[in-house]
Amino acid sequence: MPSLSRLKDKGSGEGKTRKDHASTMNQLFAAYATGKQAKELAVVLGESALSKTDKLYVEFTDRFEKEYISQGFQTNRTIQETLDLGWGITINFTSYGIKTYQG
Numbered sequence: 001m002p003s004l005s006r007l008k009d010k011g012s013g014e015g016k017t018r019k020d021h022a023s024t025m026n027q028l029f030a031a032y033a034t035g036k037q038a039k040e041l042a043v044v045l046g047e048s049a050l051s052k053t054d055k056l057y058v059e060f061t062d063r064f065e066k067e068y069i070s071q072g073f074q075t076n077r078t079i080q081e082t083l084d085l086g087w088g089i090t091i092n093f094t095s096y097g098i099k100t101y102q103g
Helices: 002-011 021-045 052-069 079-095
Strands: none
Touching (some): 021 052, 021 079, 052 079
16 A cells, blocks of 8 residues: 555654654554464464463454554544554553553
8 A cells, every 4th residue: 555655654743743653653553463463373372372472462452453443433533642542552561571662
């Protein structure tokens, strides 16, 4: 989706949304991809094969899908609220020593 990527680059960031917009998006997508991989691993090998970190990413993925992606048509969040929610969902990572990339 090159056009979506260009739109993202031109429509986000300091002076347009918020300085940490890109870093928030990158953190969320990276964590989500890692969580989806961990979920696939659990299907193949069983949940007991997951490390504590894998389980943390699975928990993040479930929350991300439920609270961030599935907001529905009745929820009307501002971009600021959406970015704050994204960082709120990743907050558990820092307590486990996993680096986040807040800008």
